[in-house]
Every structure is written in C-alpha cells, then in structure tokens.
Amino acid sequence: MEIPENVKKRLSLPFEEHFYAGHTACQGCGAALGLRYVLKAYGKKAIFAIPACCSTIIAGPWPYSAFGAPLFHTAFETTGAVISGIEAALKAKGYKVKGKDGIMVVGWAGDGGTADIGLQALSGFLERGHDALYIMYDNEAYMNTGIQRSSSTPYGAWTTNTPGGKKHFLERRHKKKVIDIVIAHKIPYAATASIAFPEDFMRKLRKAQEIPGPSFIQLFAPCPTGWRAPTDKTIELARLAVQTAYFPLFEYENGKYKINMPSPKKEPKPIEEFLKLQGRFKYMTKEDIEILQEWVLREWKELKKKAEVFG
Amino acid sequence: MPKKVVSGNYAAAYAAKHARVEVVAAYPITPQTSIIEKIAEFIANGEAEIQYVPVESEHSAMAACIGASATGARAFTATSAQGLALMHEMLHWASGARLPIVMVNVNRAMAPPWSVWDDQTDSLAQRDTGWMQFYAENNQEVYDGVLMAFKVAEHRKVNLPVMIIESAFILSHTYDIVDMPPQEEIDEFLPPREPLYTLTDFDNPIAVGALGTPADYYEFRYKIEKAMEEARRVIKEVGKEFGEKFRRDYSQMIELYKTDDAEFIFMGMGSLMGTVKEAVDLLRKEGYKVGAAKVRWFRPFPKEELYKLAKNVEGIAVLDRNFSFGQEGILFNEAKGVLYNTDAHPIMKNYIVGLGGRDFTVSDIKTIAKNMKEIIERGKLDREIEWYHLKR
The missing domain is CATH 3.40.50.970 (Thiamin diphosphate (ThDP)-binding fold, Pyr/PP domains)
Structure with a gap:
C-alpha cells in the first residue's frame, strides 16, 4: 500500500524498512522488533556482528538474510572483539566510522552473550574506546538454547535450569546490573531502552551514532516464549517493566545520568503488575514478590540519587 | 639486498x-x-x-x-x-x-x-x-x-x-x-x-x-x-x-637434503632440521648414506612428495618434537598414514625428541643414525616409538 508523503512526514519513526519479512522470529518476539528499529535508524550503512543467540536464527539460514545491511555471524563470546576488528579495518581502509553519514558498526548480542560469556570481550571493546555500538537485547535468559538462566535473569523466575517444583527451586539471584558494569568503564554514552518506547530508543540510537567512542544500549526485549506469556502482551510487558521501575529508562552521557521515564512524576506501579502476566513467575510466594519489590525500589532509589548528584 | x-x-x-x-x-x-x-x-x-x-x-x-x-x-x-x-x-x-x-x-x-x-x-x-x-x-x-x-x-x-x-x-x-x-x-x-x-x-x-x-x-x-x-x-x-x-626457492613442500643416494633419512619439521643437516654432513664423512627431509608445510600435507621420497629409501627416522597421547608422534602418524595405500613401505621409526625444549644435538642424531643403520641391516624394528632422551 502506498503511504502518502504527508502521512510519512508525520510518522515518529523512519518509514523505510531494512529488516525484512521472512525472518524466523517467534510470534511476539521483542528482539525482532528491536532489530527492526535499529535497521530503521541506520539503514543500509551499518555492519552488524551477531553472536550465538536468537538473532542468529531470526536473521535466517544460509543463503538467506533478513538484514538489509551486511551481517557477520560470530562465536558466542566474541561480539566485543569482532566489532573492534571491523572498526579497526574500516579505519585502516579510510572509511568514516560513526558520526553523521559514517558507517555504524553494531554488535547485537543477547543477555547471556553479554552479561556472561561475552563480558570480557565487551569490557575490552569499551575500555579500548572503539567507535562502535554494542546493543545487549535483554530477554533475561538463554532463550535460543531453550530458556536457561543467565546472570540477567531476575529473582524468582522459572527457567529450565531453575525450575519451580516441589522443592521450590527457583532463581535466587537478582538480575545482574550489566549497565553499571558498562558505566564503570566511563564510556561516553550508555543507555537503557525498551521496545515499548521506540521513539526513545530511536533517539538513543541516533545519539549513539553522533557521540564518538564506544556506546552501549541495554534494550529490554520481552520473550513471550521464554516468559510463558501471551504473544500479544510483548509491548505491554515491556511498558510495565518501565512503569514499575523494574527496568527504568535512563542515559549516561559523558559522566551525567539522565532518567527518561515516560511519566516522570508518577510513582512506580507495584511489581506484581509486571509479574502476573507471565507464567515464569508463577512459583513465587508472597514473600518472594516482596523481596523482588524491595530490590526494584532500592535500585530505583539508587538511580534517582545518581541522577540527582551526577545529573 | x-x-x-x-x-x-x-x-x-x-x-x-x-x-x-x-x-x-x-x-x-x-x-x-x-x-x-x-x-x-x-x-x-x-x-x-x-x-x-x-x-x-x-x-x-x-x-x-x-x-x-x-x-x-x-x-x-x-x-x-x-x-x-x-x-x-x-x-x-x-x-x-x-x-x-x-x-x-x-x-x-x-x-x-x-x-x-x-x-x-x-x-x-x-x-x-x-x-x-x-x-x-x-x-x-x-x-x-x-x-x-x-x-x-x-x-x-x-x-x-x-x-x-x-x-x-x-x-x-x-x-x-x-x-x-x-x-x-x-x-x-x-x-x-x-x-x-x-x-x-x-x-x-x-x-x-x-x-x-x-x-x-x-x-x-x-x-x-x-x-x-x-x-x-x-x-x-x-x-x-x-x-x-x-633467490630463495620454496617450490618444494618438503625440502630434501642429500636424499638422492640416501639409504635412510631423517624427517622432521622446524628448527631441529638445521641441526639434522649439520649431522648429515658429519655422518656422510663417517660413511653413512643419510639425508634429511624437512617437512615445510604440514597442512596441506605434502602427500606426493612424501611418497616419491619414501619410494627411494630403505628407512625413515621421523623426529617428532611433539606427541599425541595414546598414539605416537604426530608427523610419524601422518607419514605412515600417507604411505599405507602405496607401494612405498620403508622401515619407519619414531623418535620423540626435544619436548619442552630438551636439547637435541648433533651427537643425539649420530646415536639415532647408528640405531637406524642396525634396524635396516636387521630388516626389523627394535621398537616403533622411542622416547629418545628418557632418563633411566
């Protein structure tokens, strides 16, 4: 269907699609939406590196590719290193990297590939200061392998290797704050984003392009399959994660924190609203929920304090 | 230059x-x-x-x-x-x-x-x-x-x-x-x-x-x-x-040194082959008809070159500065495998040498030459793999 030019102008996101139909994501996949936005933001002039993760499959088997931009599939733990090498080669060849009209080098890795096995290569990439963007799409477990816990899995979640059962064995560790580890590298730009807030995400992708040096975005991307949630609740879950302050939106830019909550004056909704839509939390007791709620509010308070002191 | x-x-x-x-x-x-x-x-x-x-x-x-x-x-x-x-x-x-x-x-x-x-x-x-x-x-x-x-x-x-x-x-x-x-x-x-x-x-x-x-x-x-x-x-x-x-030719994947009339040869890879060439010169003065084959390229493996070489010698002493546990020296293993389906079957013995930087000298090569000569004269191996330097 032809979209009239005056309608296109009013769209809040670029009209062009570079992430094509025919990709093999599950119904309701948050990561696939994320990819769509990233490719909308950078168009064809981006080089992607994707390690072992859902997106390996989503992009399509040989000889297909759902990407309108070049894509290098790489080993699980290597995203940070591979994008470093791509960036170095582009510079050696005299290409403009990052900035307006520059080539965007994008590492796109899951939470397991980032928070766990890829943490070392990520740290190396950040510390060395390469002009590239690393996006961790966070679906809170090893979804491609079949829903095993990662260090980004939240307290109380069922996964196949932290199953709920008669002995009540669940994930007992809180979600690792990867973004804080990233910020500890004092890189120029780091942010959290959510597929429920595409305009905010798009703005952050643009900033990641403009600001020289390494950038990092942690993108909250619900996985209905792994979260045991209805496939039409993806956006709602992502929105609730923000509204409950379970996954607050913020930016860290040249040492300054800025919170980007959609309704800054509202108090966070109770965490239970986020939990109750998902089967993965069904084994949690009232006490478990209290423990998680307390953690969420404590972390939220810490973030607000940081924004207040280093705003 | x-x-x-x-x-x-x-x-x-x-x-x-x-x-x-x-x-x-x-x-x-x-x-x-x-x-x-x-x-x-x-x-x-x-x-x-x-x-x-x-x-x-x-x-x-x-x-x-x-x-x-x-x-x-x-x-x-x-x-x-x-x-x-x-x-x-x-x-x-x-x-x-x-x-x-x-x-x-x-x-x-x-x-x-x-x-x-x-x-x-x-x-x-x-x-x-x-x-x-x-x-x-x-x-x-x-x-x-x-x-x-x-x-x-x-x-x-x-x-x-x-x-x-x-x-x-x-x-x-x-x-x-x-x-x-x-x-x-x-x-x-x-x-x-x-x-x-x-x-x-x-x-x-x-x-x-x-x-x-x-x-x-x-x-x-x-x-x-x-x-x-x-x-x-x-x-x-x-x-x-x-x-x-x-002016330095590398057209051969195996470098041959005095192998034309050799009765038996030493085969190996890397720096130890420099020592072997030195020993070959000295052994020839003592009347040994020996030569050396330095395998330059291990992958791809020079199958044809090895076959041609093996066809014209009675014995090959394979010097391995390496070992595959549960089997034998790795070059030895490869060379035997290459020759199995051919008509070239010289006596082959594996000497495990120099592991972890153990010195491997001209006099060691002379000792090995003596051992190889006896084997060829007898027409039978004493043992297939010898841990040459082993302290006893």
Whole structure:
C-alpha cells in the first residue's frame, strides 16, 4: 500500500524498512522488533556482528538474510572483539566510522552473550574506546538454547535450569546490573531502552551514532516464549517493566545520568503488575514478590540519587 | 639486498610490516611478545600505518582479526602455546568463514607443568582447524614464510588462513642474518589484498556464517578441502615465484637434503632440521648414506612428495618434537598414514625428541643414525616409538 508523503512526514519513526519479512522470529518476539528499529535508524550503512543467540536464527539460514545491511555471524563470546576488528579495518581502509553519514558498526548480542560469556570481550571493546555500538537485547535468559538462566535473569523466575517444583527451586539471584558494569568503564554514552518506547530508543540510537567512542544500549526485549506469556502482551510487558521501575529508562552521557521515564512524576506501579502476566513467575510466594519489590525500589532509589548528584 | 641481523620474532615483525598488514590484533605471551612489541614500535615511529588493537585475550585477538579480515583488511597476529589453545574455537571460525589471516605461532610447550620452551604440540594440536601450517627452520624462513603466507592465503582459489611456526627461543630470540628485499620488490610480489566479498558492500550486503542446515553444511566442508588441494598447487607456484624474485626457492613442500643416494633419512619439521643437516654432513664423512627431509608445510600435507621420497629409501627416522597421547608422534602418524595405500613401505621409526625444549644435538642424531643403520641391516624394528632422551 502506498503511504502518502504527508502521512510519512508525520510518522515518529523512519518509514523505510531494512529488516525484512521472512525472518524466523517467534510470534511476539521483542528482539525482532528491536532489530527492526535499529535497521530503521541506520539503514543500509551499518555492519552488524551477531553472536550465538536468537538473532542468529531470526536473521535466517544460509543463503538467506533478513538484514538489509551486511551481517557477520560470530562465536558466542566474541561480539566485543569482532566489532573492534571491523572498526579497526574500516579505519585502516579510510572509511568514516560513526558520526553523521559514517558507517555504524553494531554488535547485537543477547543477555547471556553479554552479561556472561561475552563480558570480557565487551569490557575490552569499551575500555579500548572503539567507535562502535554494542546493543545487549535483554530477554533475561538463554532463550535460543531453550530458556536457561543467565546472570540477567531476575529473582524468582522459572527457567529450565531453575525450575519451580516441589522443592521450590527457583532463581535466587537478582538480575545482574550489566549497565553499571558498562558505566564503570566511563564510556561516553550508555543507555537503557525498551521496545515499548521506540521513539526513545530511536533517539538513543541516533545519539549513539553522533557521540564518538564506544556506546552501549541495554534494550529490554520481552520473550513471550521464554516468559510463558501471551504473544500479544510483548509491548505491554515491556511498558510495565518501565512503569514499575523494574527496568527504568535512563542515559549516561559523558559522566551525567539522565532518567527518561515516560511519566516522570508518577510513582512506580507495584511489581506484581509486571509479574502476573507471565507464567515464569508463577512459583513465587508472597514473600518472594516482596523481596523482588524491595530490590526494584532500592535500585530505583539508587538511580534517582545518581541522577540527582551526577545529573 | 638489505640484510639485517634480527631475531626470529623481529623477522616476523619486519615481514608483517613489509607485507603492509593493515590490522594487527594481538595479546602478549612469552616467547611471542617481541613480535608485537616490534610492530608497536614501527607504528610509534611512524614507519608503518597499522591499526593496532591491543586486545584482552588471544581469543579476542583472533576474533578481532576475523572481524578485520571479513571487512577486507589484511590482518595479522601472533601467539604461542596457551594463547593458541585459547584461540582454538576462533581458528575454526577463521577457516570456516574463509578468511586469509596470517598468524605466527611460536612453538612452546603446553602446561602443566609450566614451560616456555620449544615443543610442537601446541600448533599440531590445531591440525584439524582448516589452517595451513608452515614450519620455519631459521629466521630467514620465518620472514619469507610470512610474505608467502599472505600470497597463498589470499589467492582467490584458496582463501584460508596460514600459520607460520617458529621455535621458542631457538629462533624467536636468537639473532641471525635475514635478507629483506626492497619494499618495492615486495609490493610487486605481494600486491594489496583484493577480497571477493567484504562487509563493506552496502549495496549488496552479505551475511557471513549463517546457519547451515544438514542440507548445506556438508558442501561447505568439502569446499574447504578443495581449497586445501588448490593450496598445494598455489604453495608451489608462490614458492617458485619467490625463488625467482628473491633467490630463495620454496617450490618444494618438503625440502630434501642429500636424499638422492640416501639409504635412510631423517624427517622432521622446524628448527631441529638445521641441526639434522649439520649431522648429515658429519655422518656422510663417517660413511653413512643419510639425508634429511624437512617437512615445510604440514597442512596441506605434502602427500606426493612424501611418497616419491619414501619410494627411494630403505628407512625413515621421523623426529617428532611433539606427541599425541595414546598414539605416537604426530608427523610419524601422518607419514605412515600417507604411505599405507602405496607401494612405498620403508622401515619407519619414531623418535620423540626435544619436548619442552630438551636439547637435541648433533651427537643425539649420530646415536639415532647408528640405531637406524642396525634396524635396516636387521630388516626389523627394535621398537616403533622411542622416547629418545628418557632418563633411566
């Protein structure tokens, strides 16, 4: 269907699609939406590196590719290193990297590939200061392998290797704050984003392009399959994660924190609203929920304090 | 021609510079360090324009080289032993993605116990990764090997990575005269890389390494083997061209030394073959009809050359500075395998020598010669594998 030019102008996101139909994501996949936005933001002039993760499959088997931009599939733990090498080669060849009209080098890795096995290569990439963007799409477990816990899995979640059962064995560790580890590298730009807030995400992708040096975005991307949630609740879950302050939106830019909550004056909704839509939390007791709620509010308070002191 | 007195490691660094490598990603490990230190010095002095990525591990060194090579750059790295073992996963990735990366590996014994000394098991344990392997006898061969490696690796019918291998300390830290041709002659021999595909073609974007289902994976493997077969021809061509241009011929994958009339020969790889040649000269003076066969290229394996050689000798003493536990020396194992389906069946004995840098000298080779002569006269092996230096 032809979209009239005056309608296109009013769209809040670029009209062009570079992430094509025919990709093999599950119904309701948050990561696939994320990819769509990233490719909308950078168009064809981006080089992607994707390690072992859902997106390996989503992009399509040989000889297909759902990407309108070049894509290098790489080993699980290597995203940070591979994008470093791509960036170095582009510079050696005299290409403009990052900035307006520059080539965007994008590492796109899951939470397991980032928070766990890829943490070392990520740290190396950040510390060395390469002009590239690393996006961790966070679906809170090893979804491609079949829903095993990662260090980004939240307290109380069922996964196949932290199953709920008669002995009540669940994930007992809180979600690792990867973004804080990233910020500890004092890189120029780091942010959290959510597929429920595409305009905010798009703005952050643009900033990641403009600001020289390494950038990092942690993108909250619900996985209905792994979260045991209805496939039409993806956006709602992502929105609730923000509204409950379970996954607050913020930016860290040249040492300054800025919170980007959609309704800054509202108090966070109770965490239970986020939990109750998902089967993965069904084994949690009232006490478990209290423990998680307390953690969420404590972390939220810490973030607000940081924004207040280093705003 | 300009000559420099340099260590094996500096020879490698000069060769990388003269090959005009564009990206170097490396991590330090003894005894490889002075290669990357020298390259860093070239960059610091403005003598070379190289994007240098000081990575946080060897695994990332190879991963960064892979990213750089896929983007079209000429990529180089160097490592040793534990570092090479850590890279293992990415060695498969480099060959599977058909990337002509060149790496110098300084042969060093695997721990534990900790050792920094010469031993070939580190590189030979990477036998099945799809990398070509060239074993250098001396510093000149380290230098020449790196220059030839890029030309072979980047050949359009090959597109596979090459490992140039030198001995810990015996070459890496020992100074020798190395002849380095003028840069313009090297540029003529090795023009800039012209990759078939790169990640920078934004109008025709490629996806490298996507899922290969059982319906396709098999053919991907076959194509790597076809490339290895092509590499045998390309190696000889490039070796011949190198000889015509720079007067050092590398057209033979196995270098033969006084083998024409030899009753038996010593076969091995790397720096120990220099000692063997010395011993051959002395043994010939004592009346032994011996020769030496230095296997330069272990991958692709020089099957035909070995067959021709084996057909004309009564015995082969295979000297392995390496071991495959539960079996035998790795070169011995390979050589026996090549000859099984042929009519060349000399008596073959495996001598395990020099592991972890144990000294292996001319007098040891003389002792082995005596043993081999007895075996040939008797027409029967005393034992198939001998741990030559073992303390009793």
